[in-house]
Amino acid sequence: MTDTDTMITLVGSRLAKEGEEFVFLGESRECQKCKLKRTCLSLEPGRKYHVVKLRSDTVHECFIHDSGVLAVEVVSSPVVAAIDSKKAIAGARISYERPKCTDFDDSLYDLINPEGINNGDKCTVSKVIDSIDEGLLSGCSLKKVELNL
Structure with a gap:
């Protein structure tokens, strides 16, 4: 894995752990009114990703995730x-x-x-x-x- 393989995105704080895997499901209706949606929606819907690093401890409010979201680095999962x-x-x-x-x-x-x-x-x-x-x-x-x- 190289630095160019990693992407920065926001994930629910419960998923924001190194080693966690998830399938990005895409945009929800609630995402349309969010000021951070461009960061969250940078992944490809239907693809599997692996969290490799937490970028920050700052929890951002989210209309979907009740416990907020955190910035993480992810790579495509096999x-x-x-x-x-x-x-x-x-x-x-x-x-x-x-x-x-x-x-x-x-x-x-x-x-x-x-x-x-x-x-x-x-x-x-x-x-x-x-x-x-x-x-x-x-x-x-x-x-x-x-x-x-």
């Missing part, structure tokens, strides 16, 4: 997902596609439908974690991987 085994090569640059498996064990739901990534997103397979037991799937060969956007 997404752990299931992808087709043929694409699961460490270092490969791929266009993400959700597996087309329709019959799978409930324990795989979060891997097959991961938060923070969308079909068509360009990403890099940073790590191949494991093969997924084919007994939990029907008609698919998948691997659990870590993806970086």
Whole structure:
């Protein structure tokens, strides 16, 4: 991670801890009247972020977060997902596609439908974690991987 990878934003004071991860959901109606919204809304909606550093102890009022917001530095978080085994090569640059498996064990739901990534997103397979037991799937060969956007 380099300094250029970090972004400054405001997050709810309860989330403002180093190591905390969150998915940025985007602008709320209440954000329209806030004078700090440009700082908060600098992130990409639907993406997963990781708090790397608190910037200040100053709590700012917020129409959404009842305990206010704090300035933090964040980076994009890797997404752990299931992808087709043929694409699961460490270092490969791929266009993400959700597996087309329709019959799978409930324990795989979060891997097959991961938060923070969308079909068509360009990403890099940073790590191949494991093969997924084919007994939990029907008609698919998948691997659990870590993806970086």
